[in-house]
Amino acid sequence: ACGGGGDDSGDGGGDGLVIGFAQVGAESAWRTANSASIQAAAEAAGHELKFVDAQQEQEKQIAAVRDFITQQVDAIVLAPVVETGWTDVLQEAADAEIPVILADRGVEAADEDLYVTRLGSDFAEEGRKAGAWAAETFADDADGTKILELQGTTGSAPANDRKSGFFEVLDAEGLNYEIVDSQSGNFTAEEGKAVMETFITTHGLDGIDLLYAHNDEMGLGAIQAIEEAGKVPGQDIQIIIVDGSKAGFQAGVDGKVNYIVECNPAFGDQLMDVVESVVNGDEVEKFTPVEEGVFDATQFEAELPNRQF
Ligand code: GYE
Numbered sequence: 001a002c003g004g005g006g007d008d009s010g011d012g013g014g015d016g017l018v019i020g021f022a023q024v025g026a027e028s029a030w031r032t033a034n035s036a037s038i039q040a041a042a043e044a045a046g047h048e049l050k051f052v053d054a055q056q057e058q059e060k061q062i063a064a065v066r067d068f069i070t071q072q073v074d075a076i077v078l079a080p081v082v083e084t085g086w087t088d089v090l091q092e093a094a095d096a097e098i099p100v101i102l103a104d105r106g107v108e109a110a111d112e113d114l115y116v117t118r119l120g121s122d123f124a125e126e127g128r129k130a131g132a133w134a135a136e137t138f139a140d141d142a143d144g145t146k147i148l149e150l151q152g153t154t155g156s157a158p159a160n161d162r163k164s165g166f167f168e169v170l171d172a173e174g175l176n177y178e179i180v181d182s183q184s185g186n187f188t189a190e191e192g193k194a195v196m197e198t199f200i201t202t203h204g205l206d207g208i209d210l211l212y213a214h215n216d217e218m219g220l221g222a223i224q225a226i227e228e229a230g231k232v233p234g235q236d237i238q239i240i241i242v243d244g245s246k247a248g249f250q251a252g253v254d255g256k257v258n259y260i261v262e263c264n265p266a267f268g269d270q271l272m273d274v275v276e277s278v279v280n281g282d283e284v285e286k287f288t289p290v291e292e293g294v295f296d297a298t299q300f301e302a303e304l305p306n307r308q309f
Contacts (some may be wrong), residue, residue: 020068033309041268090114127165192218252300
């Protein structure tokens, strides 16, 4: 990448990079915290961050990446809203010799040569953690565990992998279960609530054992729908959420959520290190996972004050 950017930044500093960042949107507390972490880290490192909020629309992200190419930024950070459909624009970045670093979400395997590295969560592992708790909790449920699932954005890496990881473990553990319904709530509270209302209208809640929500917001929206239907979330139906925001933990403390799989958005500093390494031409791993834990009802209260988002 010899002819790349940086050569016109001879105005003093020298190290300050120009980084284009095509963020997914602002759909969740997780996302807001992630944007804040990356913006703060860029500033602290002395880099200029061109930030685009794509409002969960792939076309807006593609347009943003093309813009970054035109502007000849030093590096492009992309948090791809969905996994497919990136080949052309990633090829354009490669042709322009601008490295692309994926933050948070991944793209389909076929495009793996078209980005340098991904820093983010192991979503399948998150799903497996949720599945391990469900398999253990419902191991003695003789008549079969009836499950509702609120999936994240259709076609997104976390929705695909949180689903596959979860059911992989239920199958491996031999749990007798039934997926009563599974729909996307697009990672938002509003859509999570609306889909849960539809689930309740269609299936009722009697006999439903578990709701698996792919993020906090959808789980919190569903809790409202469950309460409006006169049922007790956390008791009449057990609930697993993923992320672990303050609001999610508060719902846990209130007894409305039974299990929380953590997803950590605060990787801004780590991301800046990766971007700098890539621009320097250093070897980097193809994937760097962010460290995350799990929490059950015995831990919610003690953990709540530690939550950062
Ligand atoms: O779990 C969800 C957000 O991609 C890991 O996106 C991220 C997910 C996160 O909308 O809250």
